[in-house]
Amino acid sequence: MAAETMKMLAIGLVLGLGALGPGIGIGIIGYGAMQGLARNPEARGPIFTNMIFAVAMAEAIAIYALIVAIMLGFVF
Amino acid sequence: MTGPKKRGCLGCSFPVLVIVGIIAIAIVVIGFLAGPIGQAMFHINFPSWLVVPKPEINLAAPHLFTVFGLPITNTMIAGWITVIILVLGSWLITRRMKLVPNRVQAVFEFLLGWIYDLCISVAGEKNARKFFPVVCTIFLFVAFNAWLSLIPGYGSILITTNGAAHELLRGANTDLNTPLALAIVSFFFVTYFGIKALGVGWLKQYFNIGPLFRSIGDIFKGKFRFMEIFSGAINIFVGGLEFISMLIRLISFTFRLFGNMTAGEILVLIGAFLLPMAVSWLVYGFEFLVGLVQALVFGMLTLVFASMAVTSHEEEAHEVESH
Numbered sequence: 001m002a003a004e005t006m007k008m009l010a011i012g013l014v015l016g017l018g019a020l021g022p023g024i025g026i027g028i029i030g031y032g033a034m035q036g037l038a039r040n041p042e043a044r045g046p047i048f049t050n051m052i053f054a055v056a057m058a059e060a061i062a063i064y065a066l067i068v069a070i071m072l073g074f075v076f
Numbered sequence: 077m078t079g080p081k082k083r084g085c086l087g088c089s090f091p092v093l094v095i096v097g098i099i100a101i102a103i104v105v106i107g108f109l110a111g112p113i114g115q116a117m118f119h120i121n122f123p124s125w126l127v128v129p130k131p132e133i134n135l136a137a138p139h140l141f142t143v144f145g146l147p148i149t150n151t152m153i154a155g156w157i158t159v160i161i162l163v164l165g166s167w168l169i170t171r172r173m174k175l176v177p178n179r180v181q182a183v184f185e186f187l188l189g190w191i192y193d194l195c196i197s198v199a200g201e202k203n204a205r206k207f208f209p210v211v212c213t214i215f216l217f218v219a220f221n222a223w224l225s226l227i228p229g230y231g232s233i234l235i236t237t238n239g240a241a242h243e244l245l246r247g248a249n250t251d252l253n254t255p256l257a258l259a260i261v262s263f264f265f266v267t268y269f270g271i272k273a274l275g276v277g278w279l280k281q282y283f284n285i286g287p288l289f290r291s292i293g294d295i296f297k298g299k300f301r302f303m304e305i306f307s308g309a310i311n312i313f314v315g316g317l318e319f320i321s322m323l324i325r326l327i328s329f330t331f332r333l334f335g336n337m338t339a340g341e342i343l344v345l346i347g348a349f350l351l352p353m354a355v356s357w358l359v360y361g362f363e364f365l366v367g368l369v370q371a372l373v374f375g376m377l378t379l380v381f382a383s384m385a386v387t388s389h390e391e392e393a394h395e396v397e398s399h
Contacts, residue, residue: 067334067335
C-alpha cells in the first residue's frame with residue numbers, strides 16, 4: 001500500500017476507534033443521569049452539572065484521538 | 077386575556093416572518109451550492125467572493141513580530157486582549173457598586189455567585205473562600221478566551237510577516253503553551269494549598285517511605301514482622317502511582333483544553349469551508365457552549381484537586397469512623 005493511503009487509513013481509524021470508547025462512555029453517563037433524574041426529578045440541577053463534567057471527561061479522550069488525527073492530517 | 081396583544085409569531089407579523097424565512101433558506105441553499113459539496117454535485121459558477129478557499133490549518137502559532145527579543149505570536153496578542161478586557165471590565169463594573177445593582181452588575185453578581193455556590197458545594201464553606209479567587213480567574217480567562225475568539229475578526233484579519241499571511245488574532249487556548257501555563261498554575265496552586273494545610277504530611281501521600289523504614293528498623297530490635305515490611309513497600313508503590321497520576325493530571329489538563337479549543341476552531345473553519353453560511357450558525361452556538369463547559373471543567377477540576385489536597389487521608393478516615 002502506498003504511504004499516502006496508509007496515512008489516510010490511519011487518520012480514519014484513529015478517530016473512528018478513538019471515538020468508540022468515549023461514545024459508549026457518554027452513553028452510559030447519559031443513562032445514569034436519566035435514571036437518576038427519573039427517580040429524583042428535584043435533583044435536576046446537580047445531576048445536570050455533574051453529568052456535564054463527566055461527559056467532558058469522557059469527551060476529552062475522544063479529543064486526544066482528534067488531536068492525533070489532526071496532527072496526522074495536517075502536520076506530518 | 078389582559079396581556080398585550082400578541083403580534084404574530086416571535087414578535088413579527090406573518091409576512092415579515094415569511095420573508096425572513098425565505099432569506100434564511102436562500103442563504104443556506106446558496107451556501108450549500110457554493111461550497112465544495114455543491115460545486116462537485118452541480119457545477120454552478122459563482123462569483124469568486126462566494127467560494128471559500130480551503131482553510132489552512134497550522135497547529136503551532138506563527139510568530140508575528142519580535143519585541144525586545146521576545147517573539148510575539150498571534151495567540152499571545154489574543155490572550156492579552158482577553159486579560160485587558162477582563163481587567164477593564166471588572167474595574168468598570170466594580171467602580172460604582174450599589175446595594176441595588178444595575179443590570180451589568182447584576183449579571184456579573186449572578187455569574188460570580190453561581191461559581192461561588194459551586195465552590196461551596198465542592199470544597200465546603202471554609203475552603204471555598206480561599207479557593208474561589210483562583211478558580212474564578214481560571215474560569216473567566218478560559219471562558220472569555222473561547223467566547224472572544226468567536227467574534228468576527230479573530231482569524232479573519234490577516235497580517236503579512238516574513239512573506240506569509242497569518243491571522244492577527246487567534247484564540248489563546250488554541251496554542252499549546254497557554255493551556256500548559258494554566259495547568260502549571262493550577263498545579264502549583266494545588267501544591268501550595270496542600271502543603272499549607274497539611275505541611276510535610278502532604279508530601280507523605282506521594283513519598284510514603286516512613287512505614288517501610290520503621291518496620292526495617294524493628295528487625296534490629298528483634299521484631300520481625302513480614303507483613304509490615306510488605307505493606308510498607310506497597311505504600312511506597314502506591315505513593316509513586318499517586319505521584320505519577322499527579323504529573324499525568326498536568327498533561328490531561330493541558331490537552332483537554334487545547335484539544336477542545338483547537339477542535340472547535342477547526343470545526344468552525346471546516347464548517348465554513350464545506351457548507352459556507354449554512355452550518356456556521358449551529359457551530360457558533362455549539363462553540364459557545366463548549367467554551368463555557370471547558371472553562372467550568374478546568375476550574376472545577378482545579379477546585380476538586382485542591383479540596384482533595386487539603387483534606388488528609390487520616391482526616392477522611394476519622395470522618396468515616398465518626399459517622
